[in-house]
Amino acid sequence: MTVDxxxxxxxxxxxxxxxxxxxxxxxxxxxxxxxxxxxAAGTAALLAELRTALGASFVTAPTPDGGTP
Known part of the structure; x- marks a missing residue:
């Protein structure tokens, strides 16, 4: 963890x-x-929870290596 x-x-x-x-x-x-x-795994789960809470239905942009996040 890094805090500015x-x-x-x-x-x-x-x-x-x-x-x-x-x-x-x-x-x-x-x-x-x-x-x-x-x-990091918990952060990914937290972001997934946010997407669900927002009802987000969007396509994620590919990562720099061409994969998906």
């Missing part, structure tokens, strides 16, 4: 991520937390 020191001037975010074993957090536009994940 320019955005986390007093270390609050880094401390929260560490204390909660979080690698990624997804914040809603209204600043409520949609969810958090401990690792």
């Amino acid at each position: 020191p320019a955005a986390d001037v007093d270390g609050t975010y880094a401390a929260w991520f560490t204390a909660n074993g979080v690698a990624a957090a997804l914040q809603r536009p209204d600043f409520h937390l949609f969810g958090a994940a401990p690792d």
